[in-house]
Amino acid sequence: MKTLGIIGGVGPLATMYYGDMLVRLTDAEKDQDHINMIILNDTNIPDRTAYIVDPTKTNPVPVLQQDAQQLEAMGAEVITIPCNTAHTFFKEIQSAVNVPVIHMINETVQRAAAEGAIRVGILATTGTIQAGVFQQSCMEAGLIPLLPDEEIQQDVMSVIYDQVKAGRPTDRKQWEKITKAMETLECERIILGCTELSIVKKELQLDYRFLDALRVLAETAIVQCGGKIRN
Structure with missing residues (x-):
């Protein structure tokens, strides 16, 4: 099987959850049935949203490219980045290496389409929203992307930064407010387009409507690495 390289640290908790998810989702009866992984938990990668919102901030692209190259040099044959916002720079990262980088956002949108959704809500960082990567992918797939208003977007960012990234539990009432707002948009699927929100799905046991981009990536x-998914 192929060796998987993971550019992690964006954020650290989501990276560890992703690694755990990869193991638990693999149909394996012994150690040798699992895929080989190299996890580079690089917490020095500059904040992606901060740079997208304000280009005078530190550019994360050179560090992401360097990490991808380091993983390739260590033997990675497929690379993943458990950070939706980082996929704003997907072309730059892919161009830095000779091995395939899985496009988390496109794979997730294609999964929503395969499940029959047309109206798709997007919950993600402000950087991801402003970059338009999910919106573009949805439109290319013939789906209708639906975004929260400014007030709800601030709530989403609070959950991501003030709660999950800060190691605090999710405010259930705040999340219910977000959910109700997306329900008013008549979303058939709501993409959790930030890996911190994958932690929220696990913590709050969110239902099938919430499509976890991190699980799709896993x-x-x-x-792609030659393993089998557990049913």
Whole structure:
């Protein structure tokens, strides 16, 4: 099987959850049935949203490229980045290496389409929203992307930065407010387009409407590396 390289640290908790998810989702009866992984938990990668919102901030691209190259040099044959916002710079990262980088956002949108959704809500960082990567991917797939208003977007950012990244539990009432707002948009699927929100799905046991981009990435990586997904 192929060796998977992971550019982690964006954020650290989501990276560890992703690694755990890869193991638990693999159909394996012994150690040798699992895929090989190299996890580079680089917490020095500059904040992606901060740079997208304000280009005078430190550019994360050179560090992301360097990490991808380091993983390739260590033997990675497929690379994943468990950070949706980082996919704003997907072309730059892919161009830095000779091995495939899985496009987390495109894979997730394609999964929503495969599940029959047309109206798709997007919950993500402000950087991801402003970059338009999910919106573009949805429109290319024939789906309708639906975004929260400014007030709800601030709530989403609070959950991501003030709660999950800060190691605090999710404010259930605040999340219910977000959910109700997306329900008014008549979303058939709501993409959790930030890896910190994958932690929220686990913590609050969110229902099938919430499509976890991190899980889609994990399943795609297992298959592309030659493993099998547990039913």
